[in-house]
Amino acid sequence: xxxxxxxxxxxxxxxxxxxxxxxxxxxxxxxxxxxxxxxxxxxxxxxxxxxxxxxxxxxxxxxxxxxxxxxxxxxxxxxxxxxxxxxxxxxxxxxxxxxxxxxxxxxxxxxxxxxxxxxxxxxxxxxxxxxxxxxxxxxxxxxxxxxxxxxxxxxxxxxxxxxxxxxxxxxxxxxxxxxxxxxxxxxxxxxxxxxxxxxxxxxxxxxxxxxxxxxxxxxxxxxxxxxxxxxxxxxxxxxxxxxxxxxxxxxxxxxxxxxxxxxxxxxxxxxxxxxxxxxxx
Ligand code: PAF
Numbered sequence: 552x553x554x555x556x557x558x559x560x561x562x563x564x565x566x567x568x569x570x571x572x573x574x575x576x577x578x579x580x581x582x583x584x585x586x587x588x589x590x591x592x593x594x595x596x597x598x599x600x601x602x603x604x605x606x607x608x609x610x611x612x613x614x615x616x617x618x619x620x621x622x623x624x625x626x627x628x629x630x631x632x633x634x635x636x637x638x639x640x641x642x643x644x645x646x647x648x649x650x651x652x653x654x655x656x657x658x659x660x661x662x663x664x665x666x667x668x669x670x671x672x673x674x675x676x677x678x679x680x681x682x683x684x685x686x687x688x689x690x691x692x693x694x695x696x697x698x699x700x701x702x703x704x705x706x707x708x709x710x711x712x713x714x715x716x717x718x719x720x721x722x723x724x725x726x727x728x729x730x731x732x733x734x735x736x737x738x739x740x741x742x743x744x745x746x747x748x749x750x751x752x753x754x755x756x757x758x759x760x761x762x763x764x765x766x767x768x769x770x771x772x773x774x775x776x777x778x779x780x781x782x783x784x785x786x787x788x789x790x791x792x793x794x795x796x797x798x799x800x801x802x803x804x805x806x807x808x809x810x811x812x813x814x815x816x817x818x819x820x821x822x823x824x825x826x827x828x829x830x831x832x
Contacts, residue, residue, distance in 0.1 A: 552638050552639065552640070552641065554630065554640075555641070557648065558689040561603065561640065561642045562690070564640060565601075566691065569691075569693070573601050574598070574599040574601070574693045575599055575603060575694075576595030576596070576695070577595070577690045577695045577696070578592050578595055579604075579605045579607075579686050580604060580605060581606070582606040582608060582624060582625060583622070583629070584632050585727075587726070587735035589632065591696040591724050592633065592696075593636070594696055596637070598694055599694060601639045601640070602639055602640075604642070605643070606643045607642075607644055607649060607686075608622050609649070611650075611674075611678035611682060612675050612679045613678070614675055615672075617821075618823075623740050642686075642690060649685055656681055658711065660676065660710045660711070661710075662799055663676075663703070663707050663710050663798075664676035664680075666799055666801075667790055667794070667799070667816070668703050676703075683708055683711065684715060691718075692719055694720045694721075695708075695719050696722045697721065697724065698723075698726060698727070699725055700726045700825065701825070702812060705721065706797075709721050726826075732755055734753075734754065734824070736824060736825075742820075746785055746820050746822065749819070750817075750819055752783050753780060756776055756779045756780050757776070757813060757815065757826060758828065760772055760775065760828070761830060764805070764830060768804070768805075769803060769805060773791055780817060785819060787817065787819075788816070788817050789816040791815045794811070794812055794813075795809045797810075805830075810829065810830075811830040812827050813827060813829075813830060
């Protein structure tokens with residue numbers, strides 16, 4: 552496993568491998584790796600000859616400076632976690648390498664980057680599109696793997712590759728959870744023990760909402776989820792929306808066509824957690 556820091560070098564390596572007929576899988580991360588990331592790596596290993604993992608905490612996608620400052624950085628530990636999985640290359644650039652000059656690009660993904668996370672974290676998806684497009688230029692892989700926990704991010708990235716005509720296949724992968732249901736996230740590391748003990752209520756409520764939805768309207772289900780979670784003094788719902796899986800537009804009635812996904816953001820003290828669940832009624 553080689554750790555590469557230069558864009559020119561990783562691009563050269565990937566192109567050379569592809570010239571020799573190898574399929575390259577890419578797992579972009581911000582480090583502080585957990586089992587969710589490792590499952591993306593396993594999927595890439597299964598599908599491809601070569602797997603590249605990037606580790607870069609991207610400043611442009613943080614709308615909250617404190618969040619950026621406190622984001623866990625543990626490169627040595629991450630390298631140790633990836634070694635037994637036989638990852639071929641880790642790309643761990645510096646900020647100067649990724650942004651030799653400020654990225655002024657704007658993107659328009661219609662509704663996809665305006666709602667939910669887009670509405671509550673201004674500029675977040677602009678930053679995601681900036682870094683992922685740069686990473687895709689540095690690592691022109693055949694496939695790239697993203698976790699479904701960041702459901703809206705996957706929708707935005709799919710729209711971005713279509714818009715920019717980037718020939719990388721986006722592979723969404725299932726959410727990995729702790730035994731008590733909490734979706735794995737690098738931010739879980741920052742929960743104190745009381746917060747950690749209460750956080751599983753997010754997913755248990757989402758699961759129960761599928762039962763509740765059998766006999767209730769979308770709006771009542773939405774309100775029920777928010778009030779159930781907010782009844783716990785450690786948790787505060789920022790939003791819970793039931794949206795169409797493709798357009799991310801809020802769904803008004805269960806009878807509407809298309810698959811529906813309930814997406815939630817919850818503030819747990821200083822930490823903001825997101826999760827989602829499919830409604831197949
Ligand atoms: O999901 C993440 O960890 C980040 O948003 C990504 C895709 C690595 C871009 O910085």
